[in-house]
Amino acid sequence: MFDIKWIRANAEAFDAAVSRRKGSVASSVDLLAIDNRRRDIITRLNEAQEQRNALSKQIGQAKAQKDEARAAELMAEVARLKAFIPQGEADERAVEAELHAALSVIPNLVFDDVPSGADEADNVEYFGRNGTAETAALQRAPKPSFSFAPKEHYDVGVAAREMDFETAARISGSRFVILKGQVARLERALGQFMLDLHTTQHGYIEVQPPLLVRDEALFGTNQLPKFEDDLFFTQHGDNRLALIPTAEVPLTNMVRESILAEEELPLRLTALTACFRSEAGSAGRDTRGMLRQHQFNKVEMVSITTPETSVDEHERMLGCAEAVLQKLGLHYRVMNLCTGDVGFGAKKTYDLEVWLPGQNTYREISSVSVCGDFQARRMEARYRPAGEKQAPRFVHTLNGSGTAVGRCLIAVLENYQQEDGSVLVPEVLQPYMGGLKSIGGQG
RNA sequence: GGAGAGAUGGCAGAGUGGUCGAAUGCACCGCACUCGAAAUGCGGCAUGGGGGUGACUCCAUCGGGGGUUCAAAUCCCUCUCUCUCCGCCA
Numbered sequence: 001m002f003d004i005k006w007i008r009a010n011a012e013a014f015d016a017a018v019s020r021r022k023g024s025v026a027s028s029v030d031l032l033a034i035d036n037r038r039r040d041i042i043t044r045l046n047e048a049q050e051q052r053n054a055l056s057k058q059i060g061q062a063k064a065q066k067d068e069a070r071a072a073e074l075m076a077e078v079a080r081l082k083a084f085i086p087q088g089e090a091d092e093r094a095v096e097a098e099l100h101a102a103l104s105v106i107p108n109l110v111f112d113d114v115p116s117g118a119d120e121a122d123n124v125e126y127f128g129r130n131g132t133a134e135t136a137a138l139q140r141a142p143k144p145s146f147s148f149a150p151k152e153h154y155d156v157g158v159a160a161r162e163m164d165f166e167t168a169a170r171i172s173g174s175r176f177v178i179l180k181g182q183v184a185r186l187e188r189a190l191g192q193f194m195l196d197l198h199t200t201q202h203g204y205i206e207v208q209p210p211l212l213v214r215d216e217a218l219f220g221t222n223q224l225p226k227f228e229d230d231l232f233f234t235q236h237g238d239n240r241l242a243l244i245p246t247a248e249v250p251l252t253n254m255v256r257e258s259i260l261a262e263e264e265l266p267l268r269l270t271a272l273t274a275c276f277r278s279e280a281g282s283a284g285r286d287t288r289g290m291l292r293q294h295q296f297n298k299v300e301m302v303s304i305t306t307p308e309t310s311v312d313e314h315e316r317m318l319g320c321a322e323a324v325l326q327k328l329g330l331h332y333r334v335m336n337l338c339t340g341d342v343g344f345g346a347k348k349t350y351d352l353e354v355w356l357p358g359q360n361t362y363r364e365i366s367s368v369s370v371c372g373d374f375q376a377r378r379m380e381a382r383y384r385p386a387g388e389k390q391a392p393r394f395v396h397t398l399n400g401s402g403t404a405v406g407r408c409l410i411a412v413l414e415n416y417q418q419e420d421g422s423v424l425v426p427e428v429l430q431p432y433m434g435g436l437k438s439i440g441g442q443g
Numbered sequence: 444g445g446a447g448a449g450a451u452g453g454c455a456g457a458g459u460g461g462u463c464g465a466a467u468g469c470a471c472c473g474c475a476c477u478c479g480a481a482a483u484g485c486g487g488c489a490u491g492g493g494g495g496u497g498a499c500u501c502c503a504u505c506g507g508g509g510g511u512u513c514a515a516a517u518c519c520c521u522c523u524c525u526c527u528c529c530g531c532c533a
Contacts (some may be wrong), residue, residue, distance in 0.1 A: 057514085384453085
């Protein structure tokens with residue numbers, strides 16, 4: 001959400017930055033035209049209100065002195081203004097709504113170090129600050145090699161038995177899955193492992209948030225008004241609640257309409273929740289297997305920071321997500337998303353793409369974004385800087401998956417599969433699996 | 444689901460139609476007193492918007508929205524939320 005005053009003062013910079021965004025048609029000329037109308041209406045309305053207030057005050061004084069004649073005279077005078085004020089108020093409401101609607105659909109401006117590009121093909125691999133392909137490789141597992149042709153996750157022996165799409169479809173339709181037995185337990189182990197890692201090693205506070213949220217919360221994290229079609233809604237009476245598409249929504253909105261003390265920042269929150277997405281517009285894509293589901297589990301991280309620290313926090317959060325894959329021994333790469341691929345609310349996004357040998361490709365498993373004050377403005381989330389009499393400032397918000405549990409399950413199944421259809425359990429998950437070193441083996 | 448009460452500044456809490464953006468207390472900041480601190484005294488301390496180079500000034504805001512009135516924290520409608528009691532329930 002943009003500040004119209006900032007656009008007014010930085011019109012050229014705004015237009016230049018907006019033009020880097022694919023398909024964005026916002027122009028400062030149009031916005032400032034609305035703003036000029038708005039200010040004109042406000043100025044005239046304020047003048048009329050000022051007169052009314054002054055006269056009303058005199059009426060009060062006249063009545064206090066029992067001067068009814070004088071009061072009646074003044075009341076007649078102020079009656080003239082009555083014709084204008086309600087109209088002026090209505091005009092102001094209309095033009096404020098118009099401006100708000102126009103500003104609501106403008107995507108965030110990206111940082112200068114976001115590469116220009118049209119789509120994901122133009123994303124640039126990232127090796128960390130001052131990092132290189134060599135230094136990054138030292139921290140990451142290499143691509144696994146196989147003495148047989150690795151299968152896709154749904155064909156790996158144990159998964160073929162315990163991943164049930166047919167039954168799920170009978171109950172709920174396409175893009176749902178039922179996990180059973182050891183595969184279900186492995187999924188649970190992954191979620192527990194990630195949550196424990198972030199809470200004990202990375203300083204995040206564990207949260208169990210609501211999974212159903214209001215429109216206002218969705219506006220705060222930019223799902224509304226532009227991306228309503230991607231959501232599922234529940235209906236009760238005349239009201240609706242949305243099923244969260246990501247825990248980013250409730251976690252980030254925890255600070256909405258509040259003024260935090262600077263000492264409370266950074267505020268780091270994490271949650272393991274189910275996520276629900278309609279996947280409108282992706283019909284026919286990734287239809288086999290559980291890569292793209294209407295419902296999936298995800299561990300989400302959210303950080304609320306001061307403006308000065310958000311960029312560093314972004315790198316830190318990327319490291320938190322990477323730690324998950326490093327400890328699981330999964331090969332991956334990090335992509336700095338180009339202007340055409342960065343999400344609506346982000347100033348910059350890193351995607352973690354895990355290697356899937358069965359598909360012989362990298363697939364997104366985590367997305368880590370820094371949003372600046374974009375969401376904070378939509379939520380009215382501020383903090384009061386330490387020190388004397390400082391005015392509140394908007395916080396900065398960041399969010400990242402750490403990581404998508406369902407997709408991580410796929411990665412484990414494909415990367416740790418054995419020729420006999422069994423799957424080795426990564427060492428860090430074994431405590432969560434009752435010490436099992438492998439699942440789906442004979443006996 | 445039924446009945447009732449309520450929502451006021453960072454917090455607590457007055458204020459039931461006119462000079463109220465709002466008493467008082469706490470917290471916080473500054474100054475005085477003090478070797479220093481505590482205590483005490485004095486002063487300051489909401490948010491958003493319009494206008495002005497500026498000192499400054501005007502408008503709006505007492506949970507959200509709408510209305511009555513010359514004038515609304517105060518009256519009416521509505522929504523949201525909180526609390527109490529009853530019922531039901533994981």
